[in-house]
Amino acid sequence: MAKAASDQGEETNGAEWSDSRWLDDLATLKAELEASYPNLLWKASHESDVDLPALASAAESAIRRATTDEEAFEAIAALIDGIGDGHLYVADVERSADQPPSEARELFHDAASACASIGYIDFDGDAYSLPFEAAGSFELIRGTPASGFRTGIVTTASGPKIAVLRVASFLSVNLVEACEASFMKVSVQAGRGGGRADWPRWCSANCLTRLRDETIARSIAFLRRDLEVAWHRGARMLLVDLGQNPGGEGWAWDLAQSLARTPLDAPVLGVVADGRLDRYLSIETDELHETAHDARNDLATREAALAAHDALLQFRVDATSSEPCDLSWAWTEKRAWSVDAFWQCGRVARLPFDASGELLLDGRVIAPGKGVLRRLEIAVDKIGWRGSLGVYVDRDSASAAELFAGYLQDSNAAVVIGEQTLGAGCGFIGYQRSNIVLPASGLKVVVPDCVILRKDGSNSAAGVRPDISIDRSYAENPALFAARVVKAAAPRR
Numbered sequence: 404m405a406k407a408a409s410d411q412g413e414e415t416n417g418a419e420w421s422d423s424r425w426l427d428d429l430a431t432l433k434a435e436l437e438a439s440y441p442n443l444l445w446k447a448s449h450e451s452d453v454d455l456p457a458l459a460s461a462a463e464s465a466i467r468r469a470t471t472d473e474e475a476f477e478a479i480a481a482l483i484d485g486i487g488d489g490h491l492y493v494a495d496v497e498r499s500a501d502q503p504p505s506e507a508r509e510l511f512h513d514a515a516s517a518c519a520s521i522g523y524i525d526f527d528g529d530a531y532s533l534p535f536e537a538a539g540s541f542e543l544i545r546g547t548p549a550s551g552f553r554t555g556i557v558t559t560a561s562g563p564k565i566a567v568l569r570v571a572s573f574l575s576v577n578l579v580e581a582c583e584a585s586f587m588k589v590s591v592q593a594g595r596g597g598g599r600a601d602w603p604r605w606c607s608a609n610c611l612t613r614l615r616d617e618t619i620a621r622s623i624a625f626l627r628r629d630l631e632v633a634w635h636r637g638a639r640m641l642l643v644d645l646g647q648n649p650g651g652e653g654w655a656w657d658l659a660q661s662l663a664r665t666p667l668d669a670p671v672l673g674v675v676a677d678g679r680l681d682r683y684l685s686i687e688t689d690e691l692h693e694t695a696h697d698a699r700n701d702l703a704t705r706e707a708a709l710a711a712h713d714a715l716l717q718f719r720v721d722a723t724s725s726e727p728c729d730l731s732w733a734w735t736e737k738r739a740w741s742v743d744a745f746w747q748c749g750r751v752a753r754l755p756f757d758a759s760g761e762l763l764l765d766g767r768v769i770a771p772g773k774g775v776l777r778r779l780e781i782a783v784d785k786i787g788w789r790g791s792l793g794v795y796v797d798r799d800s801a802s803a804a805e806l807f808a809g810y811l812q813d814s815n816a817a818v819v820i821g822e823q824t825l826g827a828g829c830g831f832i833g834y835q836r837s838n839i840v841l842p843a844s845g846l847k848v849v850v851p852d853c854v855i856l857r858k859d860g861s862n863s864a865a866g867v868r869p870d871i872s873i874d875r876s877y878a879e880n881p882a883l884f885a886a887r888v889v890k891a892a893a894p895r896r
Contacts, residue, residue: 420636423842425466425475425790433459435839437730441751441854442828445862446486447733448740456487459734470777470896483848488584488864489650489801489827490851494838510593512603517590518582523609526577529553532646532797533711533885535567542636544629549579551622551695554629556638564892565640566633568626570658573651573803575615578650579624584636585617587705587746619654620783621659627784639790643807644822650802650827661786663816670810670863671856673751674832676723680752683832685712688715722752742860751854792817793892798868801825806855813858820891828864829853 436443446453458481465478480493491860511517525548533543539559546569553569571577590604604613615816622838643662660667674680691712728748732738748754794808794817807823811817830851839848855863871891875884 418734420472422466422469422475423462425472425479426463427481428841428843428846429462429466431841431843432482433731433734437733439675439677439749439837439839439852440491440850440874441673441852442488442491442515442578443730443733443750444745444748445594445854446488447730447737449737450831451742451865452860452875453487454737455486455733456735456737458482459554461485466547472844474844479841480783487826488851489825490830492849494847494849498724504608504876509606509716509725511586511605514586517586517604517606518579521582521606521614523579523582523728525549525579526551526574526848528573529569530567530571531567531644531649531885533644534882535642535644535889537882538889544632545625547580549583550577550625551580552626552629554626554633555590556633558672559889559890559893561893563640564636564638565889565892566630567642567644567889568618568630568640569644570804570807572648572698573655573658573807574650575619575654575891578618579761581618581621581625582614585621586616588711589613589617602623605879616781619625619657620781623658623786626658626783627786630786630788634789636880639894640793640796640894641788641790642793643817644795644887645800645804646797646800648801648804649799649832650804650806651731652803653849655803655807656810657783659810659816661783662788662792663814664789664792665812665816665888667813667814667816668858670806670813672829673746673753673853673854673856675837676727676750676752679837680722681719681833684719684798685713688712689714694731702722705806725749736884740861745856760780791894795888795892796821796824796869798822800867801831802827805867806863809855809857809863812870817869819867819890820888821869821873823872824866825865826866828862829855833869 445451445730446457462482465481466475469475481491483491501830509520511520520735528736529546529548529550529552531553535557536555542556542558543556544554544556544566546555551571553567555567557567559565561681586606587601587604589610590606591610593603593605623820633641634658641662644853664676674683680865691708694700694708695704695712700708726772727750730750747752793813794811796804796808796819800808801820801824806829808817808819828851830853832853837850839850840846841848857863857865871893873887
């Protein structure tokens with residue numbers, strides 16, 4: 404990022420440097436954040452630990468003192484970093500946005516090569532964030548880098564057995580083992596004539612999407628098997644290790660639902676009310692349109708699809724037609740957080756879900772069986788852990804890892820143990836990223852497009868506060884800290 408700013412500085416070719424274009428970019432950045440940053444109202448509230456007026460004032464002062472483009476760039480970067488949202492950042496090569504699957508159809512000769520070529524890679528999924536193996540007598544059930552998970556049992560000195568499940572990330576590309584086991588199911592044999600050879604096989608863009616869903620579902624099925632083993636070996640407490648988990652994808656919701664014994668409360672999800680909301684819902688409207696006009700469907704199905712299609716279109720119109728409120732005050736003062744004011748502002752549209760996570764409009768479920776909230780198009784195994792459930796988080800647990808912990812905590816389905824999490828909240832609802840382009844400097848700022856509110860009305864960007872707080876000093880022996888976490892998680896007698 405500094406290199407880009409330096410290059411721009413060289414473009415002045417010795418001319419007298421001026422701060423005016425950087426001040427213009429600062430004004431543009433603030434205006435664009437007012438229009439499209441879904442967490443701005445929360446960050447501007449007294450309940451947030453961010454001081455936007457101080458950050459904005461400091462940025463302007465620093466630009467006015469600057470004598471080079473690089474110094475001015477650092478001023479704007481400091482404002483963005485100070486907002487403290489991991490999904491809000493200056494775009495560069497190292498932090499390029501995720502890309503949608505390629506439309507090209509590729510030919511593969513074995514599952515391992517296919518998954519590697521597509522981008523599935525090992526991610527140290529067999530390592531706990533803390534040395535839980537040293538917290539007592541340890542018995543490994545399963546754990547390899549290719550699995551993306553590690554499952555074992557710790558028997559404490561006092562006797563209780565605790566199953567410890569490591570989830571290193573919520574990125575499906577780290578589930579290599581499940582990808583290789585799923586590839587045959589979703590790909591198409593290249594040969595003809597009914598021969599016995601299974602390879603080579605084709606995999607297109609649609610195949611890649613199905614492969615992702617199948618990979619996640621199969622991984623959860625593997626976990627179900629492992630946790631059944633843990634239960635039969637006497638573990639009555641399950642501790643999910645999310646320490647240093649950077650987040651990832653929306654299947655954190657699917658895994659949380661699978662682990663919980665009872666249905667979870669559907670979280671409150673909002674999407675920026677502009678073209679991003681339209682992109683998010685367009686898939687649903689297109690599918691409903693096809694269903695309504697497919698003569699192979701019976702009349703009742705076509706009529707229901709048409710009614711749902713019209714209701715969804717009306718929702719999109721209503722959500723994007725109101726005049727948004729003025730948020731320019733956020734750079735000069737702090738105000739109390741109000742959930743009602745947040746929705747009434749008109750900058751973010753609330754997606755109405757029922758208790759099962761289905762999108763509900765005018766009393767009808769949109770696309771039954773394919774809820775917008777659920778991130779998988781296929782069913783996952785219900786694990787339904789029968790004992791006590793705990794989640795370990797630390798200051799580096801972020802994004803989807805925080806949402807996972809929050810889903811369970813808000814439904815009283817698990818006890819959260821550890822440290823206050825990073826506070827990244829909801830990030831993006833699809834592959835497409837929305838950039839703010841600052842016209843004078845050419846800088847691109849990536850902005851999240853969704854928000855999830857907690858049960859108490861707070862923004863998930865505030866992070867998760869543990870039910871049992873266990874702070875760790877950097878000087879503390881990791882094994883001793885792991886033992887403290889296990890002791891806190893142990894069932895009370």
